[in-house]
Amino acid sequence: MKVHEFQAKEIFRQNGIPVPQGQLVQSPEETARLVDQMGGKGVVKAQIYAGGRGKAGGVKVVNGQEEAQAAFRAINGMTLISPQTGPEGRLVKKVMVEETLDIKSEFYLSLLVDRATARLAIMASAAGGMDIEEVAATQPEKIFTAKVDPIIGFSPYLARELAFGLGLDASLSRPFQSLVANLIAVFQKMDASMIEINPLVLTAQGDLFAADAKFTFDDNALFRHKEIAGLADQDEADPLEWEAKQSGLNYIRLDGNIGAMVNGAGLAMATMDLIKQAGAEPANFLDVGGGASKEMIVKAFKIILSDQRVQAILVNIFGGILRCDVLAQGLVEAAREVDLNLPLIIRMSGTNVDQGKQILAESQLAFKVADDMAEAAKLVAAQVGGVS
Numbered sequence: 286m287k288v289h290e291f292q293a294k295e296i297f298r299q300n301g302i303p304v305p306q307g308q309l310v311q312s313p314e315e316t317a318r319l320v321d322q323m324g325g326k327g328v329v330k331a332q333i334y335a336g337g338r339g340k341a342g343g344v345k346v347v348n349g350q351e352e353a354q355a356a357f358r359a360i361n362g363m364t365l366i367s368p369q370t371g372p373e374g375r376l377v378k379k380v381m382v383e384e385t386l387d388i389k390s391e392f393y394l395s396l397l398v399d400r401a402t403a404r405l406a407i408m409a410s411a412a413g414g415m416d417i418e419e420v421a422a423t424q425p426e427k428i429f430t431a432k433v434d435p436i437i438g439f440s441p442y443l444a445r446e447l448a449f450g451l452g453l454d455a456s457l458s459r460p461f462q463s464l465v466a467n468l469i470a471v472f473q474k475m476d477a478s479m480i481e482i483n484p485l486v487l488t489a490q491g492d493l494f495a496a497d498a499k500f501t502f503d504d505n506a507l508f509r510h511k512e513i514a515g516l517a518d519q520d521e522a523d524p525l526e527w528e529a530k531q532s533g534l535n536y537i538r539l540d541g542n543i544g545a546m547v548n549g550a551g552l553a554m555a556t557m558d559l560i561k562q563a564g565a566e567p568a569n570f571l572d573v574g575g576g577a578s579k580e581m582i583v584k585a586f587k588i589i590l591s592d593q594r595v596q597a598i599l600v601n602i603f604g605g606i607l608r609c610d611v612l613a614q615g616l617v618e619a620a621r622e623v624d625l626n627l628p629l630i631i632r633m634s635g636t637n638v639d640q641g642k643q644i645l646a647e648s649q650l651a652f653k654v655a656d657d658m659a660e661a662a663k664l665v666a667a668q669v670g671g672v673s
């Protein structure tokens with residue numbers, strides 16, 4: 286799960302990582318008033334989950350109230366297109382204003398989980414403010430990495446090593462050390478999967494500030510961080526993914542035109558593979574879960590159908606805790622409610638499969654039953670012109 290820059294910075298502030306003063310603003314007048322309070326200068330920044338805002342016109346340094354108002358008007362409601370937003374861009378619905386920093390140099394600093402070594406990795410570079418993927422590709426020697434031993438945790442030498450790589454002055458050794466220590470602590474405490482500060486700014490006055498902040502949390506740990514889960518911004522989510530999440534469904538949008546409803550993540554992945562093998566593309570990954578209720582089946586079916594791209598549906602359920610008769614009832618009910626007119630292929634086996642088949646047969650529903658998964662995938666692919 287991601288959060289906005291202003292939220293990430295609030296977490297930084299509460300955990301001893303220095304950030305510029307700033308807040309969200311709702312109007313040109315409020316922006317102007319705050320810039321005035323900040324001494325007549327400020328930075329107006331678009332708040333979207335994607336980066337690359339600076340080059341796309343989503344970050345403006347302003348002088349005086351007039352510029353502040355103009356910047357708010359330009360950024361609020363703009364469709365910001367950067368390499369990270371995709372070609373369709375993102376509508377800006379939140380704007381932040383911050384005090385300006387007197388920038389002397391910009392660094393890159395990030396923390397992430399290195400799966401290969403199963404350690405927290407800290408990456409730093411003096412090539413800050415730039416696209417780090419580009420630096421990694423063209424000047425890999427400019428990126429310094431330190432790994433945190435999970436038993437030992439932070440030790441000062443880690444920060445010293447990075448500070449040396451960045452060419453930081455000895456006078457910055459202490460503040461940099463405490464910044465790194467605080468970042469590691471907040472990363473672990475909040476079950477983050479990534480923290481990125483680009484740029485980490487050194488001001489002319491000799492202070493370090495996180496001028497930008499990205500924070501990604503491990504979704505599987507959100508159950509123990511209710512306060513973080515509450516920060517998710519519906520405006521930034523795919524509407525169907527958001528709706529599915531509210532109903533406890535595991536739904537991910539994909540690029541194809543076969544709607545798929547499956548129970549269990551493993552079976553869902555196998556089903557995706559079979560659809561592709563049959564020459565078609567899934568429109569979604571949807572795991573209704575092992576113990577889905579009839580209501581959840583109805584909901585899942587409606588979500589698949591509200592995706593305009595879907596041209597055929599494959600239901601692949603192994604009846605365990607979710608019994609086949611419950612599934613069949615859910616399907617019949619959902620199909621009635623939404624007036625289903627797309628080809629529907631059903632493959633089910635397991636608990637109460639015969640009752641399930643009977644419910645389907647007695648309904649007015651038009652569908653085909655497949656006996657095994659591969660056949661089901663071929664049948665559904667044939668509906669959209671895939672190889673059959």
Ligand code: GDP
Nearest residue numbers: 328336337338339344385386414483484496497
């Ligand atoms: P991003 O483009 O989405 O990564 O947005 P950033 O928050 O990183 O801002 C882009 C760039 O704006 C930074 O690399 C800085 O060069 C510049 N910038 C951000 N804050 C300030 C500031 O307070 N003062 C000045 N002069 N420039 C800033």
Ligand code: MN
Nearest residue numbers: 336483484497
């Ligand atoms: Mn940035």
